[in-house]
Amino acid sequence: MQYDSEYLLVLTTCPSKEEASALARTLVEQKLAACVQISAPITSCYSWDGKVCEEQEFSLQIKCLAACYDALQQAVIASHPYEVPELIAVPVSQGLPAYLEWIKENSQS
Template structure:
């Protein structure tokens, strides 16, 4: 169902890894589609000091029932000690697009 669609996000400091995490999730049928944002600058606390890094944000379009498997898949392949992993509920959007995401995950 379209209301089961969620967006899950992580980041990578390596563009090739970001592409690998994106393509692999689609090939594994864990996400219907993935977007990689242009490099962003991240500031964060790490081990008692402020760090700055160039990162690529990876956004996975998936469904609630595939979310746990996607999270495990990403964490197995992600080199960060504490990779960002957040999920965003999709509360609306194009019915056609949301149906496509749901149908793609149902066939996986």
């Protein structure tokens, strides 16, 4: 997938803090992301298999290079417990130049 921006903020969720931490660590260790922030528990209300569900989840905010997205997507799919995980990429249009450079230095391209 092509993006106009060199940098992405990618969002996903996990059902437990342990699974969120394991996924975050995998992405950072493989240099697919420079940083992954894990939120406190959130409540998600969603439709699945014709039912309205409400579950506790942990949100992950992943900072990476757009060039890493395809490999990052494959890593998430391979290790994520959900049949269809949330995976949304938002282009970063602006940011502190030193922070963006840090993302570049800590992600494979």
